[in-house]
């Protein structure tokens with residue numbers, strides 16, 4: 001289990017490096033929230049590029065330090081783009097982040113998510129229902145029936161209910177897993193960090209989860225997957241809380257949140273309230 005003081009030091013370093021290096025993390029992500037993903041990546045200190053086509057996914061892997069794959073709104077071309085991009089990242093030894101949005105909705109989504117098991121994402125990020133469903137689909141915990149629990153893209157489970165699934169996924173990938181919710185859970189299969197903060201208004205605007213995936217990829221260009229995951233999650237929780245002090249309704253909250261992401265210091269991010277537990 002990692003020491004809190006060590007983890008905080010690593011987070012400060014990662015956040016400083018993101019701001020100093022302006023790292024690029026390309027995305028293949030859904031059309032609902034694509035603008036929010038790119039703007040959150042920029043506000044956090046990174047650089048964004050969004051593509052749809054197979055060869056362009058491969059090009060972004062070569063050009064960037066990490067890549068983000070989000071299954072939110074699938075198009076037929078993704079049948080080629082998504083596995084080719086994940087394979088390119090694995091072959092290049094570059095981290096990639098998976099958000100299995102809407103897992104269980106359709107057959108292409110299930111087929112792609114099944115295929116992606118072999119390319120081992122450095123970070124998996126989802127809400128509790130998505131993490132439980134993915135661990136079931138990959139035969140790591142629960143059962144394949146967990147897939148049919150999907151209702152859409154919003155969670156129907158608590159973060160705590162997804163703890164075993166998250167730990168099992170992290171032990172399988174050797175990377176990190178983030179379960180988002182009221183408090184967020186981050187694990188590398190050895191430690192579990194519970195990060196507090198944020199605001200209930202984050203559930204009233206679509207794309208807070210999707211954009212967190214893009215920011216996770218930005219951090220993953222600069223440090224190991226677990227440090228990257230805790231840093232990005234703390235950055236979100238700090239900024240969500242700061243934004244809620246300035247805005248009380250969804251649209252103004254979203255704008256205040258992007259400002260807070262931009263203004264948060266490495267120390268603000270590292271000092272966000274968190275607990276470390278044994279996995």
Ligand SMILES: Nc1ncnc2c1ncn2[C@@H]1O[C@H](COP(=O)(O)OP(=O)(O)OP(=O)(O)O)[C@@H](O)[C@H]1O
Nearest residue numbers: 127180181182198199200202206207208209210236
């Ligand atoms: N009630 C809440 N209190 C505090 N933070 C919250 C709350 N609900 C969501 N969040 C925060 O919002 C962010 C997104 O989490 P959420 O679980 O809503 O993702 P999601 O369902 O995948 O979102 P989307 O699919 O709309 O992108 C995380 O940073 C999480 O901590």
Ligand SMILES: Cc1ncsc1CCO
Nearest residue numbers: 030032072073101153207
């Ligand atoms: C609402 C929605 N539908 C497909 S993707 C998406 C964004 C949040 O996951």
Ligand SMILES: [Mg+2]
Nearest residue numbers: 101127209210
């Ligand atoms: Mg989501």
